[in-house]
Amino acid sequence: MTLARFFSTRLTPKALSNSLIGFIALVCLLLILATVWQIQQSANERVDAAKVSVSNIVIAAEQLARDTMLQADNTLQDIAERVAHDGIGAEQQSRMTTLLARQVERIDGLQGLFIFDAKGNWVANSFSQGVQTKNNSDRDYFIFHRDNTTQAIHIGSIVQSRTTGDLIIPISRRIESPDGSFAGVALATIPVSYFQNFFSRVDINNDGVIFLALDKGELLARRPTVTALMTTNLSKGEIFTRYLPHSDSGTAIIKSVVDGVERIYAYRRLSGLPIIAAAGISYQQVFAPWWSYVAQSLAVLGVIILALALLGGLLYRQIQQLLIAERELNAAQNKLEIIAMTDSLTSLANRRSYDSALKKEWARALRNQSSLAVILLDIDWFKQYNDHYGHLLGDDCLVEVAALIARNVSRPFDIAARYGGEEFVILLPETELAGAIVVAEKVRLSIEQARIQHSASALGIVTISAGVVAVYPTDKNSHRGSMAEADRLLYCAKIKGRNCIEAAAFHRDPSVICH
Numbered sequence: 366m367t368l369a370r371f372f373s374t375r376l377t378p379k380a381l382s383n384s385l386i387g388f389i390a391l392v393c394l395l396l397i398l399a400t401v402w403q404i405q406q407s408a409n410e411r412v413d414a415a416k417v418s419v420s421n422i423v424i425a426a427e428q429l430a431r432d433t434m435l436q437a438d439n440t441l442q443d444i445a446e447r448v449a450h451d452g453i454g455a456e457q458q459s460r461m462t463t464l465l466a467r468q469v470e471r472i473d474g475l476q477g478l479f480i481f482d483a484k485g486n487w488v489a490n491s492f493s494q495g496v497q498t499k500n501n502s503d504r505d506y507f508i509f510h511r512d513n514t515t516q517a518i519h520i521g522s523i524v525q526s527r528t529t530g531d532l533i534i535p536i537s538r539r540i541e542s543p544d545g546s547f548a549g550v551a552l553a554t555i556p557v558s559y560f561q562n563f564f565s566r567v568d569i570n571n572d573g574v575i576f577l578a579l580d581k582g583e584l585l586a587r588r589p590t591v592t593a594l595m596t597t598n599l600s601k602g603e604i605f606t607r608y609l610p611h612s613d614s615g616t617a618i619i620k621s622v623v624d625g626v627e628r629i630y631a632y633r634r635l636s637g638l639p640i641i642a643a644a645g646i647s648y649q650q651v652f653a654p655w656w657s658y659v660a661q662s663l664a665v666l667g668v669i670i671l672a673l674a675l676l677g678g679l680l681y682r683q684i685q686q687l688l689i690a691e692r693e694l695n696a697a698q699n700k701l702e703i704i705a706m707t708d709s710l711t712s713l714a715n716r717r718s719y720d721s722a723l724k725k726e727w728a729r730a731l732r733n734q735s736s737l738a739v740i741l742l743d744i745d746w747f748k749q750y751n752d753h754y755g756h757l758l759g760d761d762c763l764v765e766v767a768a769l770i771a772r773n774v775s776r777p778f779d780i781a782a783r784y785g786g787e788e789f790v791i792l793l794p795e796t797e798l799a800g801a802i803v804v805a806e807k808v809r810l811s812i813e814q815a816r817i818q819h820s821a822s823a824l825g826i827v828t829i830s831a832g833v834v835a836v837y838p839t840d841k842n843s844h845r846g847s848m849a850e851a852d853r854l855l856y857c858a859k860i861k862g863r864n865c866i867e868a869a870a871f872h873r874d875p876s877v878i879c880h
Contacts, residue, residue, distance in 0.1 A: 564588035572647030711767030738801030749821035798835035
C-alpha cells in the first residue's frame with residue numbers, strides 16, 4: 366500500500382475516534398516527556414553551575430593557602446640556613462630578632478617567627494628582644510623535627526599561641542648543625558583568623574562551607590567555624606575516605622560529617638603540601654529557586670494538557686455527532702434507495718430495480734455461459750376486478766398476489782418484481798427452462814389455491830397467466846428480445862384460456878408458437 370493510498374483510505378468511525386484519542390494522548394505524553402526532560406536538564410545545569418562555582422572558590426582558597434605557606438616556608442629556609450651557618454650566639458640573637466620582626470611585617474598572613482634551640486628553648490622571635498625562658502619542647506612540631514631528619518616543611522595541627530593566646534597554624538623546619546645533628550627548629554605561625562577572614566569575604570550561600578584541613582583530617586580553618594575547631598577531625602568523611610584516595614581534586618555531592626548538611630563539594634589537594642582545600646554549597650539552597658521553576662513548568666504543562674483534553678473532548682463529541690448524522694444520512698439514503706427500487710404497494714422490486722438486475726445477471730450469464738430464465742405473469746381479468754370491486758380492493762388483491770409470488774421465489778439471488786399494473790416478473794439466474802416452469806407452476810397453483818374471490822372472472826377466483834423464457838445469452842443487448850418473447854408467450858397463455866403457462870427456450874431469431 367502506497368503512502369498516498371494509506372492517507373486517502375477512510376477510517377472507520379471507531380478507528381477515527383480511537384485515532385483522535387490516541388493522538389491527544391500521544392501529544393500529552395510527548396509534552397510530559399519534553400517537560401520532564403527540560404526539568405532534568407535544568408537540574409543538571411544547576412548542579413553543573415554549582416560545581417563550577419564551588420570549584421572556583423576552592424581554587425581561590427588553595428591559591429591563598431599555597432602563597433601564604435610557601436612564603437612562610439621560604440622565610441623559614443632562609444632562617445634555618447643563617448642559623449646553621451652563623452650559629453645563634455648571644456651576638457646573633459639581637460640581629461635575628463630584628464630580622465624576624467621585619468619579615469613578619471613584610472609577609473602578609475604571618476603572625477610570628479620563632480627560633481628554638483636543640484632543647485626547645487626560645488632563642489629569638491619576632492615579638493620581643495632578649496632571651497626568653499619559655500620552652501616549646503613539648504610541641505608536636507618540635508618533637509617531629511627532633512626525631513626526624515627530613516628537611517621538608519612541616520605543617521602541624523592547630524595550637525594555641527603561648528604568646529598571644531590566638532589559634533595558630535604552626536609551619537616549621539629543622540635546623541641542623543654543620544655536622545648534621547639536630548640544632549633546633551625554625552617556626553612560622555599563621556593565625557587561623559587569617560583564613561577565616563578570607564572565607565568570610567567569599568560569596569557562598571548560608572549553609573555553604575569552606576575549609577582547609579591537613580591530609581590526615583585535622584581542621585585548620587573553616588567557615589562557618591566550629592567551637593571544637595582544634596579537635597575536629599574529618600578523616601572519616603567521604604572526601605577523605607572515598608574520593609581523595611583516587612583523585613587529588615574533584616567534585617561530589619556529600620553529607621557533611623560535621624553538621625549533616627548535604628552539599629555539592631569541590632576539593633583539591635595542594636601540590637607539595639599536606640593540605641586539603643574544600644568548599645561546599647548547600648544542595649537544598651542550590652535547588653530552592655529551581656523548585657519554583659518546576660512548579661511553574663508543571664502548572665503550564667497542566668494547563669496545556671487540560672486545554673488539549675477539553676479540545677479533544679470537543680472534537681470527539683463533534684466527530685460522534687458527525688458520525689451519527691452520517692449514519693442517519695446513510696440510513697435515509699438506503700431507505701430512499703430501497704424506496705426507489707421497491708414498489709410501494711406490493712413491496713416487491715419495481716420495474717427500475719428489475720431492469721437493473723436483468724442487465725447485471727444477463728452480463729454474468731454471458732460471461733459464465735449459463736442459462737437465465739424470465740417469468741412474466743399477469744392477473745387474469747384484473748380490469749374487470751377493479752370495475753367490480755373498486756380500486757382499493759384491487760390494490761389489496763395486488764398485494765396478496767405479490768405476497769404469494771414472493772413466497773414461491775425462494776433462492777436469495779432470484780428476483781420478483783412488479784412490472785407494471787397487474788403484471789409481475791420473476792428473474793431466475795442460472796436456471797434452465799424446466800426449473801423455470803416448475804417455479805411458474807408453483808406460483809400459479811398457490812394463487813389458484815388461495816381462492817381469492819373474483820366474481821367478474823369466468824373461474825370465480827383470481828388466477829394468473831404466465832410466459833416463461835429460458836435463454837443462454839449470446840450478446841449483451843439481447844435481453845430485450847427475451848422480455849419480448851416472454852410477453853409473447855404470456856399473450857399466448859391469455860389466448861389459450863388464461864390460468865395457464867406458456868414456455869419456450871429463446872434464441873435470437875425465435876420461431877415459437879403457442880402450445
